[in-house]
Amino acid sequence: MLQTNSTDNWITRDNPAPEFRPGPVVSLAEVLAVLAFIQRHxxxxxxxxxxxxxxxxxxxxIVVPTFTAKAQLIVNSKGVDAAAVSTVVETQIGIIKSEGIANAVIEKLGLAQDPEFATSQGMVSRLLGWARGETKVGGARYALESFERKFSAKRLGPTFLIEIAFDSRDPNRAAQILNAVAEKYISRQMDAAFLDETWVKKRSNELSTQALAAQKALEDSKNRKEPADSTATIDKLAAAAESSKNAYDNFRHMVRKMEATQQQSSPGFDASLVTGASPPLRASSPRPxxxxxxxxxxxxxxxxxxxxxxxxxxxxxxxEQKARPGAEDGRIERSLPDELRPDHQFEASVKATSVRLTGSG
Structure with a gap:
């Protein structure tokens, strides 16, 4: 007895064979139609x-080419939670793109007098009288708007790298502006992280000089021992010397305390320039x-x-021509009555002849 394996007979009534559906086939007529269309048009x-x-x-x-200079900054984070790294880097990007940095660069390079940044009013606005008069403040605002439109900063992946870019008609100018932005940002971060040593030294010297002068005046008054130098005068000089000495000591104590606090709770932003901006060799737009x-x-x-x-x-x-035949040559065709149609007359004559023949027979 012939036995069949159930696994081989998988095609059953409940499990029919898959239906074969051929893919779309382009007919020769369609290809010829496309070729004819191309030939006609x-x-x-x-x-x-x-x-x-x-x-x-x-x-x-006509279009003036635009050159894009690029540079990279790194923000080293010290003692910052890994979950807050993204927020920290985005915060630094906001600082880089702030108006404070932009105004500092505009003032340093004199961009308010540069035609590329100062001419922000369109020709149509000037012709229609919508443009306002040029002022020093207005020129600075126009330069700031143009600067912010041309400047961009973004984070490079999940890293501490920040890429900054600037668009300009002059490739050398674009690189110069971008390097100035990086310089201003780094210097401001350093100023925020540390005390101004110049001011600290100057103030310390002033307080030290005042304390030494008060102490010397007190000692001179004691050494003279003249009747004019009463006890009241010596007491005043002693109080002044003590006050000057306390002011100097308090200032030194405050400076040491602030330095210790900064070392312990410093935000840990050590920004540095990884790749400086160089003049681009090719225009970024338009691309021919x-x-x-x-x-x-x-x-x-x-x-x-x-x-x-x-x-x-x-x-x-x-x-339309098929719906109105004969309209082009000025003829108007009308349907004839059945009595005047030639085929109708022929059928009538045949019927009459057949009737007469039948009657004679």
């Missing part, structure tokens, strides 16, 4: 591509290759659209 497509390329070339000639590719693709799409519209117009016109 080749001239229109070429004209559209030529026009698009002409516009692209004109755009590349991309503009040409977009122009060619746009010209092809425009030519195809014009060809489709032309075919649609021809189809509508043909259908």
């Amino acid at each position: 080749l001239l229109i497509t070429l004209l559209a591509c030529s026009a698009a390329l002409g516009v692209a070339i004109l755009y590349l000639v 290759r991309g503009v040409v590719v977009i122009a060619i693709v746009g010209g092809l799409l425009l030519g195809i659209a014009m060809g489709l519209l032309r075919d649609l117009y021809d189809r509508i016109r043909t259908s």
Whole structure:
């Protein structure tokens, strides 16, 4: 007796064979239709591509190229929780992009007098009278708006690196501005982390000089021992000397306390410049290759659209001509009555002849 394995006979009524569905096949007629469409509208497509390329070339000639300089900063975090690293870096990015840094760079490099930054009012606004008069404050605000629009900063992945970039018409100017931004940011971070040593030294010298002068005046008064130097005068000089000495000691104590506090609870932001900005060799925009590719693709799409519209117009016109035959040559065709139609007269004569023959027989 022949036995069959159940695993081999998997095609059953409950489990039928999968239905074979062939994929879409392009017929020869469709290919010929596409080729015919291309042949009919080749001239229109070429004209559209030529026009698009002409516009692209004109755009590349007129538009002023923009150069983008880039630099990298690193923010070393000391004693900061790993979960707060992202917040710390984003905070530093906000400081880099702050108006304080921007105004410092604008003032240092004189960007308010640079035509690239000062001419923020459009030509249309000036012609219509919408533009306001140029003032020193207004020029600084326009320079700040242009600076913020051209400057960008972002974090490079999950790292402590911050990439800063600046766009300008002059590649050397872009690198100069970016290096100035990095310098101002680093110097401000150092000023916030440490006391101003120059001011501390100057103030300490002033208090020390005052204390020494008061002490010397007291000693001179005691050494003279003249009747004019009463006890009241000596007491005043002693009080002044003691006050000056206390002021100097308190200041030194405050400085030492602040230095110890900063060493213990310093935020730990040690910003440094990893890669300085160099003048870019190529323009970042516009990109000629991309503009040409977009122009060619746009010209092809425009030519195809014009060809489709032309075919649609021809189809509508043909259908109207079929619905109104003879309208082009000025003739108006009307249907004749049944009595005047030739085929109707022929059928009537045949019927009459057959009746007469039957009657004679």
